[in-house]
Amino acid sequence: MTARLVGQVVEEVFRREAGRVLATLIRLLGDFDLAEEARQDAFTAAVEQWAAAGVPANPCAWLIKTGHNKAVDRIRRDAVFRTKVQGREIASAEADAVAVLEDADDTTFGDDRLRLIFTCCHPALGAEAHVALTLREVCGLTTQAVARAFLVSEETMAQRLVRAKKKIRDAGIPYETPEPPLLNQRIHGVLAVVYGVFTEGYAVTAGTRLVDAELCGEAIRLGRLLDELLPINPAVLGLLALMLLHDARRPARVSQDGDVILLEDQDRTLCNQAKIAEGLALVDRALSVAGQVSPYAVQAAIAALHVRARKKEDTDWPQIVGLYEVLLRLQPSPVIELNHAVAVSMVDGAARALDLVDSLAARGQVSEYHLLHAARGRFLQQLGRPIEAREAYRSALGFATLEPERRLLRWRIASLEGLTTGV
Amino acid sequence: MQYLLLIYANEAEMAGRSPAAMASMMAEYTEFTKGIVQGGQFKAGDRLKPTSAATTVRVRNGQAATTDGPFAETREQLGGYYLVEAKNLDEAIAIAARIPSAKIGSIEVRPIWPPQT
Numbered sequence: 001m002t003a004r005l006v007g008q009v010v011e012e013v014f015r016r017e018a019g020r021v022l023a024t025l026i027r028l029l030g031d032f033d034l035a036e037e038a039r040q041d042a043f044t045a046a047v048e049q050w051a052a053a054g055v056p057a058n059p060c061a062w063l064i065k066t067g068h069n070k071a072v073d074r075i076r077r078d079a080v081f082r083t084k085v086q087g088r089e090i091a092s093a094e095a096d097a098v099a100v101l102e103d104a105d106d107t108t109f110g111d112d113r114l115r116l117i118f119t120c121c122h123p124a125l126g127a128e129a130h131v132a133l134t135l136r137e138v139c140g141l142t143t144q145a146v147a148r149a150f151l152v153s154e155e156t157m158a159q160r161l162v163r164a165k166k167k168i169r170d171a172g173i174p175y176e177t178p179e180p181p182l183l184n185q186r187i188h189g190v191l192a193v194v195y196g197v198f199t200e201g202y203a204v205t206a207g208t209r210l211v212d213a214e215l216c217g218e219a220i221r222l223g224r225l226l227d228e229l230l231p232i233n234p235a236v237l238g239l240l241a242l243m244l245l246h247d248a249r250r251p252a253r254v255s256q257d258g259d260v261i262l263l264e265d266q267d268r269t270l271c272n273q274a275k276i277a278e279g280l281a282l283v284d285r286a287l288s289v290a291g292q293v294s295p296y297a298v299q300a301a302i303a304a305l306h307v308r309a310r311k312k313e314d315t316d317w318p319q320i321v322g323l324y325e326v327l328l329r330l331q332p333s334p335v336i337e338l339n340h341a342v343a344v345s346m347v348d349g350a351a352r353a354l355d356l357v358d359s360l361a362a363r364g365q366v367s368e369y370h371l372l373h374a375a376r377g378r379f380l381q382q383l384g385r386p387i388e389a390r391e392a393y394r395s396a397l398g399f400a401t402l403e404p405e406r407r408l409l410r411w412r413i414a415s416l417e418g419l420t421t422g423v
Numbered sequence: 424m425q426y427l428l429l430i431y432a433n434e435a436e437m438a439g440r441s442p443a444a445m446a447s448m449m450a451e452y453t454e455f456t457k458g459i460v461q462g463g464q465f466k467a468g469d470r471l472k473p474t475s476a477a478t479t480v481r482v483r484n485g486q487a488a489t490t491d492g493p494f495a496e497t498r499e500q501l502g503g504y505y506l507v508e509a510k511n512l513d514e515a516i517a518i519a520a521r522i523p524s525a526k527i528g529s530i531e532v533r534p535i536w537p538p539q540t
Contacts, residue, residue, distance in 0.1 A: 122512075124512055124516070171532075171534050172424045172512045172534055174513055178513070
């Protein structure tokens with residue numbers, strides 16, 4: 001095989017297997033950094049050896065065995081690395097590793113990837129650490145890319161990762177997938193991390209971009225991986241459906257100039273039909289699993305109803321209202337209440353919706369949520385109360401941080417000027 | 424791995440409980456301790472006298488200064504501890520969650536440095 005061909009093969013193997021190789025090496029070596037070095041060494045060795053010896057039948061197993069051997073050599077030679085392995089018996093570790101690798105198959109590697117995800121999302125680590133570790137270790141993003149996604153310096157992100165890995169070592173966080181009763185609890189933490197990555201990409205919190213496609217893509221990839229590793233899990237199916245249906249609308253959400261386009265004004269023909277089809281199929285599967293309905297699945301069903309409407313006039317608002325009511329019973333939250341009120345306005349009119357929003361505002365939990373004030377503004381405008389509407393939009397502007405949303409609010413306020421002159 | 428489980432609760436609230444509630448909690452503690460002794464996880468454990476009985480010592484510039492009370496005023500106060508042997512953090516957390524005071528206070532789970540070899 002020529003050097004160039006070997007290079008291409010190794011690159012292809014890297015694309016497919018780098019994640020699994022890392023996950024298993026972390027289990028065998030008990031250390032993230034050691035495992036990453038070992039993986040690097042293994043792929044380098046592959047480039048050197050596969051030209052002459054040919055590509056092995058099970059490249060993944062070859063890479064893991066090679067990486068593990070190199071790491072053990074390194075541990076023996078280097079005192080610094082030895083202390084990292086915290087007094088583990090190297091001899092017994094080696095024997096275990098070889099025995100396991102002989103039978104290594106998709107299940108083994110899949111189990112290790114699941115262990116990695118659960119470890120990165122362990123409750124003993126903070127929320128920031130969950131996302132940073134998951135993006136870095138599971139998704140394979142560089143530290144620089146993760147830093148960029150969260151608008152912090154590379155050094156800050158590097159420190160965050162170092163601290164998290166140190167906590168895992170010092171506190172003895174196990175590299176395990178929790179057993180079934182605990183698994184169901186812990187999976188919600190994992191899904192919250194995945195959804196957090198997606199929503200961060202969907203609406204970057206303080207800046208000029210409205211959407212970061214790369215983060216959305218990573219979140220969807222994580223969702224697919226979880227579906228592969230934990231099949232027929234309604235929460236996983238529901239979340240994946242939800243993300244695909246939202247992501248499908250991405251091209252329609254933002255104008256050429258980076259302005260917000262509201263759902264009702266979005267050009268549906270710009271939506272990604274393949275993602276919609278996949279999302280709709282997943283919603284059906286999520287809702288057909290026996291047992292308690294997952295809130296993610298309900299949210300996905302709502303997204304599905306929006307996406308099914310060819311034109312905004314075709315939207316099945318009464319069903320959407322019903323679904324929001326189911327969601328509120330499962331997972332009461334002020335944001336969902338607000339979305340429910342907006343849906344109610346489409347069925348019962350602005351007056352009824354305004355009552356709901358005012359009662360929500362009176363409870364005081366979301367007084368600083370710009371969308372609450374924006375919704376009040378919309379309803380007041382529809383009810384022909386422009387002065388109050390303008391006040392509400394002004395409050396919304398006071399709390400909105402995204403520039404495209406601020407532009408929209410300023411435009412709304414300006415459009416009311418004609419109706420409120422002399423006041 | 425060994426972990427120190429530090430039991431924090433609001434002393435005033437604890438002191439204000441009825442004798443029946445106190446007795447019930449004591450019984451739960453006895454039950455819990457027996458469980459981890461039988462399970463081989465128990466290494467040590469004690470109930471501490473309240474912070475009103477505490478004294479704090481600091482030595483600065485060769486001078487020992489002794490003050491009345493705990494090292495700092497906190498909303499919850501240290502009331503007891505268990506030293507346990509656990510396979511990993513998850514096992515230590517599971518033990519901590521069963522400590523009776525966990526329902527009303529906070530249990531800090533602190534790993535212990537292994538002995539220097």
